Amino acid sequence: MANERMRQVWKLGADGWVAHRDLFEAELGGFTDVVLDAVKPGPDDRVLDVGCGTGALVERATEHGAAGVGVDISPGMIEAAAALVPAASFVVADAQTDDLTPLGPFTAIVSRFGVMFFDDPVAAFTNIRRAASPEAALAFVCWRGIDENPMFTLGTNVLLDRLDPKPEPPAPDAPGPAAFADPVRVKSILEMSGWSEVNVTGVDVVCDYGLTGSDGVEERLTMILNTMGGRIAREQLEPQLGPEGWLALLNDVRAELRSNLVDGHVKFTGATWLVTARNPADQGNDVR
Numbered sequence: 001m002a003n004e005r006m007r008q009v010w011k012l013g014a015d016g017w018v019a020h021r022d023l024f025e026a027e028l029g030g031f032t033d034v035v036l037d038a039v040k041p042g043p044d045d046r047v048l049d050v051g052c053g054t055g056a057l058v059e060r061a062t063e064h065g066a067a068g069v070g071v072d073i074s075p076g077m078i079e080a081a082a083a084l085v086p087a088a089s090f091v092v093a094d095a096q097t098d099d100l101t102p103l104g105p106f107t108a109i110v111s112r113f114g115v116m117f118f119d120d121p122v123a124a125f126t127n128i129r130r131a132a133s134p135e136a137a138l139a140f141v142c143w144r145g146i147d148e149n150p151m152f153t154l155g156t157n158v159l160l161d162r163l164d165p166k167p168e169p170p171a172p173d174a175p176g177p178a179a180f181a182d183p184v185r186v187k188s189i190l191e192m193s194g195w196s197e198v199n200v201t202g203v204d205v206v207c208d209y210g211l212t213g214s215d216g217v218e219e220r221l222t223m224i225l226n227t228m229g230g231r232i233a234r235e236q237l238e239p240q241l242g243p244e245g246w247l248a249l250l251n252d253v254r255a256e257l258r259s260n261l262v263d264g265h266v267k268f269t270g271a272t273w274l275v276t277a278r279n280p281a282d283q284g285n286d287v288r
Ligand SMILES: C[S@@+](CC[C@H](N)C(=O)[O-])C[C@H]1O[C@@H](n2cnc3c(N)ncnc32)[C@H](O)[C@@H]1O
Pocket: 003, 006, 010, 024, 028, 050, 051, 052, 053, 054, 055, 056, 057, 071, 072, 073, 074, 077, 093, 094, 095, 096, 111, 112, 113, 114, 115, 117, 118
């Protein structure tokens, strides 16, 4: 089945995202308005949030008066979103393979880091476009390269370095957070999916983990342990090292984070692409 690996990853990942929604919001909240400013949703709009997670982006769209629908492949995310955001509706769906047209038509399609996980991105963006109205706007943010985003490596590397065998770095285009790092590839995926007026613009937003007055080290550590790499490391290393060894390793992660504080906080620049496009007026549905 398409997207089976990511279905499993996000099924397991949902518990951590739900339990620590406030931390993930503190990290990613700065990108919400970046996306919504690009589509300017209002009362006449029906907005689809793809890979909506616990629903924060679509929640903000409804605050602008739009009707909001979130889809996500992970049942745990959708269950939490439905409970947390009663103003929008939420559906478990694979945005690549499930027919989204009964939920639309949508005048705007948005996503905050929810569209980099498809096995076949052209099939996914073609499928998403079929649920869009003529001239509907598309806007999403995705990460630039891992090398430009130290949040993916700092601290996490301390854990991954201890794994035996060490995990191979994913292929550059493999489904995952950095799958859309190459702007030329992203533009071509959208054009092949029938979207027009495709624009890819660099946007940097500071992600500060020390907002509650702390230095952010414990907050960032919690998040690391709830990423894919952190979960794999914990599963393998905690039983191997025993409680004391595991605690010592976590202290090494804390030390790594502490030695890289900025203005006394764990703080990273999130280097992203804001990608915008439009469904052609004639919808170009003969593309695929
Ligand atoms: C990095 S999280 C972002 C969540 C949310 N957009 C946010 O900003 O809080 C990526 C989300 O994409 C979802 N996802 C991954 N593959 C998907 C697919 N094929 N169809 C729908 N959602 C998918 C995951 O389940 C996960 O909730």
